Amino acid sequence: MKRRVVITGIGIVAPNGVGKEAFRIALENGDSGIMFDAQLADLKFSCTVSGKPQLTDEYISTFFTDLELRNFNASGILYGVIAGMQAWKDAGLPISSAEKPDWDSGTIFGSGTSGIDKFRESIYKIDDLQTRRLGSTVVAQTMNSGVSAFLAGKLGLGNQVTTNSSACTTGTESLLMAFERVQSGKAVRMLAGSTSDSGPYIWAGFDAMKVCTFKHNENPEQASRPMSASASGFVPSSGAGAFIVEDLETALARNATIYAEILGGNVNSGGQRGSGTMTAPNAEAVQKCIKNAILDAGIEAIEIDVINGHLTATSKDALEIENWTIALNRSGSDFPYINSLKGMVGHCLSAAGSVELVASILEIHHQFIFPSINCADLNPEILKLITAEKIPHETIYQPIEILAKASFGFGDVNGCVILKIYKNE
Amino acid sequence: MNKIDQLKEIIKPYVPNRERLEHLTPETDFIKDLAINSANLVDIILDIEEQFEITIDNDGMEKMMDVKSALAIIDEELAKK
Numbered sequence: 488m489k490r491r492v493v494i495t496g497i498g499i500v501a502p503n504g505v506g507k508e509a510f511r512i513a514l515e516n517g518d519s520g521i522m523f524d525a526q527l528a529d530l531k532f533s534c535t536v537s538g539k540p541q542l543t544d545e546y547i548s549t550f551f552t553d554l555e556l557r558n559f560n561a562s563g564i565l566y567g568v569i570a571g572m573q574a575w576k577d578a579g580l581p582i583s584s585a586e587k588p589d590w591d592s593g594t595i596f597g598s599g600t601s602g603i604d605k606f607r608e609s610i611y612k613i614d615d616l617q618t619r620r621l622g623s624t625v626v627a628q629t630m631n632s633g634v635s636a637f638l639a640g641k642l643g644l645g646n647q648v649t650t651n652s653s654a655c656t657t658g659t660e661s662l663l664m665a666f667e668r669v670q671s672g673k674a675v676r677m678l679a680g681s682t683s684d685s686g687p688y689i690w691a692g693f694d695a696m697k698v699c700t701f702k703h704n705e706n707p708e709q710a711s712r713p714m715s716a717s718a719s720g721f722v723p724s725s726g727a728g729a730f731i732v733e734d735l736e737t738a739l740a741r742n743a744t745i746y747a748e749i750l751g752g753n754v755n756s757g758g759q760r761g762s763g764t765m766t767a768p769n770a771e772a773v774q775k776c777i778k779n780a781i782l783d784a785g786i787e788a789i790e791i792d793v794i795n796g797h798l799t800a801t802s803k804d805a806l807e808i809e810n811w812t813i814a815l816n817r818s819g820s821d822f823p824y825i826n827s828l829k830g831m832v833g834h835c836l837s838a839a840g841s842v843e844l845v846a847s848i849l850e851i852h853h854q855f856i857f858p859s860i861n862c863a864d865l866n867p868e869i870l871k872l873i874t875a876e877k878i879p880h881e882t883i884y885q886p887i888e889i890l891a892k893a894s895f896g897f898g899d900v901n902g903c904v905i906l907k908i909y910k911n912e
Numbered sequence: 913m914n915k916i917d918q919l920k921e922i923i924k925p926y927v928p929n930r931e932r933l934e935h936l937t938p939e940t941d942f943i944k945d946l947a948i949n950s951a952n953l954v955d956i957i958l959d960i961e962e963q964f965e966i967t968i969d970n971d972g973m974e975k976m977m978d979v980k981s982a983l984a985i986i987d988e989e990l991a992k993k
Contacts, residue, residue, distance in 0.1 A: 553925060554925050554926060554952075557925065557955075558955075620958055622954065622955050622958060623951040623952055623953075623954050623955050624955075
């Protein structure tokens, strides 16, 4: 029998807020985390704005030992470990004793790259014939699973410990993989989430492709414009989101806070066939992913109150809305509310799915719909599909029961999760 | 500062239980007695190289398992200068 699965803890390291309280306040206020980035300007990037989490050394030292921070230069691991540890603590879970691992708990914590700055630093040393001077931590910082390895060590996790990677779908996929593991009874709880490295060496490839905006450098807070007529590309950003995905019975038995229930979801790929390519989604696959998620969740499309879209602020936004209208068979004023967190935080790339899921979980838990900022000038192609009032410009406070979150990534990969408010019934 | 105290300062960040450092003797084994993570031995060697401005070759690295051998190798390399 399939077990019911809930979310009992969250952690967040986002450009507009670190920690669940700061992030919730930023969401309700519609606060942007996008700033001018002098490093990108110095390096002659087309896009000179970005979103980075703001962390003080003092705060960082509450999560890492001095030894761990010696020669440490892996922003993705930094963000991921902080978000993961926040989530674990938020769920009220103890840290396993020194001797025995916690066999019931594991982690699936995604990343796109790891320690790209450490990697760069190492390459310079290697080419300077200084390999012997690299030190002992290059591997742990630059292996893709560095983030899950760090977390497992800090928490003593004894179940599956791995890192998934599927471009911008990574965070959403991690939640679903964790969900399936708990649903099937292979783990009691999984720490899921994803992280992204920060800075020019991870963002340059996107800048070179001209998929980042270069038309709003003068106004950083207005630069990320999902669903607007003036959207001209995404704003690169970074961070991490984390969640404790737990068996319902166990969560109830230990009186845990239940943020939401994971009803189901789906991941698939368009196989880069039809309209799908390395960088563009196969529309049929996107629709199929959403439909199958609804089917897996055992709900009807009409029950969805809110959609948290992928909506990056490129020309593809209208296509995404069209895919939702077809998949749900809902349009015009019958369409659910829809918003994009990227207006506030930019595109966190491999962390996007998890950061946006934490926002979604907070919306369900606190019963509000955050504003999709910077789209006062709505894209007319979108207005042909849905009515304008379905896109909130201010926070809406109203009951929401069911939320759908989707992410789409390079490689023509898709993920969709259906979350529901948990009522003890 | 004598060499053993200099060595103590170098290895300090890598020792999980700092109290054990109090009783450092030439016989103290880095891994068995001080519980230093074996992966950190290369970091200690790099720090020693920097402090004493010497270079320790791969054979020397392999031998550096305790305070006595570390001091001997440091002396040996310093003598070459």
